Amino acid sequence: MSHLQGFVGIVTGGSRGIGASIVRELAQQGVHLVINYQCNADAAETLVQEVQEEFGVKALAVQADVSLESDAKRLVHTAKKSFNRLDILVNNAGITRDRTFKKLSVEDWNKVIEVNLNSVFYVTHSALPYLQESPQGRIVNISSIIGQAGGFGQTNYSAAKAGMIGFTKSLALELAKTAVTVNSICPGFIETDMLAYVPEEVREQIKSRIPQRRFGQPEEIAKAVSFLVKDGGYITGQSLNVNGGLYM
Template sequence: MTGQVALVTGGARGIGRAISERLVKRGMKVGVGYSSDPTSAENLQSEYGSDRITIHQGNIGARGDCERVFDEVINAHGRVDVLVNNAGITADKMLTKMEVDDWDRVVQVNLSGTFYMAHLAYLHMAERGSGRIVNISSVIGEQGNAGQVNYAATKSGLFGMTMSMAQEGSRKGVTVNCVAPGYIETDMVAAVPEKAIEKIVSGIPMKRLGRPDEVARVVEFLADPESEYITGQVYSVNGGLHM
């Protein structure tokens, strides 16, 4: 993986940061995408150096921003070998209280934004004859969850997108896979009330939350040039929560 270039959306915090760090430590150069937390992105770049990590601000839900960020990474590093679609948002409400805007915002970022980036990367990689695309879904896309109809729909949608792109990319040297984390120790999960977390953990066979690096390890495996015969797959990292 030494000398390769990765673009990780939402790559400055939580699972995304763990992925960025793991790929950098494997010798890759990483373009880190972020939307609204420049401090975290700048701290990550400062830790590893601007020659190894470049940072790129943008809204993944806007096609124009995706094109600009992708071009910035190409200009900085010459190419993109690996795309990790990690960025995502939530707007949780029970269906009876969910507004159309709650639906539209989550779909635009989580599903349309992933398509925008994957589309750009696929065209670039297919032309070069090789590449890895890894889409980060969620256990919520596998089993659903009350109060997350919008989020579950987008994360389930990534499965179909992944498999369809994988079929198209199989003769172009482009693999497309999906990783579906369970409940991981991130800021998003930290915002959940403690009693709710206790209930969640009680239902996980391993009786604990996952760690961001445990998800990053699977992404690293799929991003490896030697993983060329693995495509169209969903890898669940959830402690046995959904089997």
């Protein structure tokens, strides 16, 4: 039995892709979960039923646009009211609006910053008082290799993901004397819906640049989250790269 049995976690953007894999992995460890989604209620409710039936945990789907402070607060307060505790926060919600800088609109810039970076502040700010009550508070921010190495046509996305890394380091310093650790994970190219839309020729070009010559799987990111949550008590302020050796 995992020592996380009975803990409570929030996963933002948790209804599909990497987020859904994180939900399944934490549920397997006995964590009760609040699955945040913005639009896809069917996917979120299906995942709730799946983890409850397969792993015997409690789960709750909560619609919230975490780029809005009011929604982020409501998400956190719903989690606390429903489970009376909060131990784990995984900031995973994210979008892309890729454009070369000359074509990038103010709207595209602002939306990506709001969803990918501002949400991390809003949700964490509301959740922190409850996380500090936990014997083992954990914050894991899902950043990206693009936040480390940059990406063509991704100035908005890169800025947001790099901001998450800086946020992680600074908050980790502030909380180092408490039981709360703060870390980020920087995935490389992962087999998700986002990557599925890339033309096959481009996919092969990307793959040829990866030393391990393959894309990562969402479950591999979830395992990294599980490691930090379960065994990362002496790890804080770090960025864990899961990228097949693409960025070292």
